[in-house]
Amino acid sequence: EAGVTQFPSHSVIEKGQTVTLRCDPISGHDNLYWYRRVMGKEIKFLLHFVKESKQDESGMPNNRFLAERTGGTYSTLKVQPAELEDSGVYFCASSQVGVYGYTFGSGTRLTVV
Amino acid sequence: KQEVTQIPAALSVPEGENLVLNCSFTDSAIYNLQWFRQDPGKGLTSLLLIQSSQREQTSGRLNASLDKSSGRSTLYIAASQPGDSATYLCASPKGNDYKLSFGAGTTVTVRA
Numbered sequence: 001e002a003g004v005t006q007f008p009s010h011s012v013i014e015k016g017q018t019v020t021l022r023c024d025p026i027s028g029h030d031n032l033y034w035y036r037r038v039m040g041k042e043i044k045f046l047l048h049f050v051k052e053s054k055q056d057e058s059g060m061p062n063n064r065f066l067a068e069r070t071g072g073t074y075s076t077l078k079v080q081p082a083e084l085e086d087s088g089v090y091f092c093a094s095s096q097v098g099v100y101g102y103t104f105g106s107g108t109r110l111t112v113v
Numbered sequence: 114k115q116e117v118t119q120i121p122a123a124l125s126v127p128e129g130e131n132l133v134l135n136c137s138f139t140d141s142a143i144y145n146l147q148w149f150r151q152d153p154g155k156g157l158t159s160l161l162l163i164q165s166s167q168r169e170q171t172s173g174r175l176n177a178s179l180d181k182s183s184g185r186s187t188l189y190i191a192a193s194q195p196g197d198s199a200t201y202l203c204a205s206p207k208g209n210d211y212k213l214s215f216g217a218g219t220t221v222t223v224r225a
Contacts, residue, residue, distance in 0.1 A: 043215040056212065091156065106156035
């Protein structure tokens with residue numbers, strides 16, 4: 001089966017610009033998660049979708065971050081406007097309902113300059 | 114809040130030596146604990162998932178143990194190879210929550 005796909009793999013943008021990250025989960029996986037790792041820190045949870053509904057968005061840092069999951073399929077994470085501290089690697093993961101084993105994507109490395 | 118710590122932060126060993134990676138967690142009421150591997154510029158690859166009812170899991174040269182009472186998990190890699198060089202992360206949710214708390218990782222270098 002295809003894995004979790006994220007794109008772009010890298011993005012370099014200027015402070016104040018907008019960036020949209022995309023995640024395509026494994027087909028049939030209702031759970032979709034976003035995590036990120038900023039420089040020198042641990043990987044941190046951002047939010048969790050079950051199908052198209054946000055189950056938990058307690059990790060979203062502020063209202064500059066907006067996540068959507070259209071029709072319960074792919075998800076986007078928009079950062080608007082981007083700030084320097086948003087630089088890091090953004091990971092997406094998916095799992096089946098009731099399953100705690102996660103499959104992670106390869107991540108998007110975001111650099112804000 | 115589950116806090117996960119990994120020691121050491123980095124480890125360098127000659128090829129053939131066994132690797133021992135440590136992970137500690139603060140909330141012993143864990144549902145499971147998962148070990149991941151990350152290669153530079155790559156995503157996270159799940160290695161082993163230990164349920165709270167289990168004491169260990171094995172896959173090939175990898176063995177992970179879980180001791181909830183002491184809040185520790187250990188990943189053993191037998192007869193290390195240069196291809197084992199990577200960053201190893203452990204992660205656990207708090208209770209049966211889906212959110213994972215990650216350790217900072219142990220970066221392993223196996224010298225040929």
